Amino acid sequence: MGESLFQKLWVSTPSSTRASDGLGPLFNARSCESCHPKAGRGRPPVEDERPVSIFLRLSVAPSTPEERALIESGKVPFLPEPTYGSQLQNFGVPGVPGEGEIKITYEEIKVDLSEGEVAYLRKPTYTIENLAYGPMSDHALVSARVAPPMIGLGLLEAIAETDITSQADPEDADQDGISGRVSWVDPNDSDTRTVGRFGWKALKASVQSQSAGAFTGDLGLSTPYDLRNYGDCTEAQTVCFEQAHGEQADLGISEAPDPVLDLVVFYSQNLAVPARRDVNDPRVLAGKKVFHEAGCASCHTPKYVTSRTAENPVHQFQLIWPYTDLLLHDLGQGLSDDRPTGSASGNEWKTPPLWGIGLTENINNHRFFLHDGRARGLLEAVLWHGGEAEAAKTRVVEMPAKDRANLIRFLETL
Numbered sequence: 001m002g003e004s005l006f007q008k009l010w011v012s013t014p015s016s017t018r019a020s021d022g023l024g025p026l027f028n029a030r031s032c033e034s035c036h037p038k039a040g041r042g043r044p045p046v047e048d049e050r051p052v053s054i055f056l057r058l059s060v061a062p063s064t065p066e067e068r069a070l071i072e073s074g075k076v077p078f079l080p081e082p083t084y085g086s087q088l089q090n091f092g093v094p095g096v097p098g099e100g101e102i103k104i105t106y107e108e109i110k111v112d113l114s115e116g117e118v119a120y121l122r123k124p125t126y127t128i129e130n131l132a133y134g135p136m137s138d139h140a141l142v143s144a145r146v147a148p149p150m151i152g153l154g155l156l157e158a159i160a161e162t163d164i165t166s167q168a169d170p171e172d173a174d175q176d177g178i179s180g181r182v183s184w185v186d187p188n189d190s191d192t193r194t195v196g197r198f199g200w201k202a203l204k205a206s207v208q209s210q211s212a213g214a215f216t217g218d219l220g221l222s223t224p225y226d227l228r229n230y231g232d233c234t235e236a237q238t239v240c241f242e243q244a245h246g247e248q249a250d251l252g253i254s255e256a257p258d259p260v261l262d263l264v265v266f267y268s269q270n271l272a273v274p275a276r277r278d279v280n281d282p283r284v285l286a287g288k289k290v291f292h293e294a295g296c297a298s299c300h301t302p303k304y305v306t307s308r309t310a311e312n313p314v315h316q317f318q319l320i321w322p323y324t325d326l327l328l329h330d331l332g333q334g335l336s337d338d339r340p341t342g343s344a345s346g347n348e349w350k351t352p353p354l355w356g357i358g359l360t361e362n363i364n365n366h367r368f369f370l371h372d373g374r375a376r377g378l379l380e381a382v383l384w385h386g387g388e389a390e391a392a393k394t395r396v397v398e399m400p401a402k403d404r405a406n407l408i409r410f411l412e413t414l
Contacts, residue, residue: 022246332386
């Protein structure tokens with residue numbers, strides 16, 4: 001049932017399909033699966049495609065001590081752009097213009113590797129055309145996001161909080177150059193902070209809060225967790241509030257009433273991680289050795305045993321291999337979005353899990369990686385690493401070509 005709701009195409013109100021209306025008025029997609037095809041990884045548009053599984057986060061920097069204190073408290077991760085809200089929604093229901101159109105241009109960057117090999121990175125620049133509701137703030141901050149894969153989320157949620165916090169070393173006390181930080185969030189405005197572990201900046205502490213945010217921000221649907229029937233519409237977008245919303249008292253509170261969100265969350269928490277392939281291949285074993293010797297495992301922590309007290313019994317006391325520490329790391333100016341969110345600076349990103357990464361092309365017919373899909377393969381993704389990962393990246397650049405190839409072969413088996 002959760003999978004069917006994940007795949008459901010929502011429609012605008014009014015509609016004869018009363019259990020499927022409430023979309024928008026502004027939205028990025030009509031279904032969860034539109035952003036996460038086959039529960040997999042999104043990508044930037046190719047050629048003249050209209051983007052669906054990538055969107056732009058929007059905010060403005062805090063300008064008063066009160067605003068800065070609010071963000072530092074963890075109660076809100078950022079301040080929405082006054083006219084366009086927290087993300088650019090390029091679609092609208094009939095009678096409501098989409099907010100604008102994303103345009104992406106790329107600059108090629110040459111990287112010389114050992115033994116005469118050459119790689120090319122592409123650096124994206126984002127512009128927004130045809131803004132429908134007037135100009136954006138001169139202080140608007142913009143950052144692109146592709147939808148991450150959905151596998152293993154319940155297992156990540158079942159990792160004991162202490163297993164995450166024990167890896168943090170914000171002052172680099174051991175002087176190894178790695179200074180991961182916990183993303184602390186206050187999801188319920190309760191003055192009780194918890195570890196953020198979901199999203200590219202680890203702004204969400206649970207699969208439920210991450211899913212509810214997607215219902216509101218991406219689909220424009222309210223849930224019992226977030227009762228905004230007009231989604232991310234702002235007061236400046238008056239045409240939104242002239243539309244009918246999809247909440248119906250006889251079906252329950254919100255446009256996606258109970259148990260819609262709970263079923264989607266259950267589905268999202270229980271998508272299995274695919275088995276590895278070719279684990280005994282000599283090239284794979286050599287690549288695994290390179291992965292550790294280069295320092296990749298300093299952030300991409302290979303394994304955990306999940307908590308014995310995890311909420312779902314099937315997630316308890318499981319040996320898992322996600323290859324992430326779920327901490328924030330400074331990856332340098334090359335990957336910076338110059339947009340602080342929560343406790344994360346523009347340079348900081350949560351270490352994404354690597355499990356399943358080698359099956360991206362099989363599942364989603366592409367090989368685009370990183371938070372905005374700029375990398376056209378695993379080697380490009382590695383070469384974008386800087387900051388705390390600069391030393392590891394340099395080792396990859398300088399190592400023999402055979403070792404580099406074995407490293408990528410290892411990653412392809414995850």
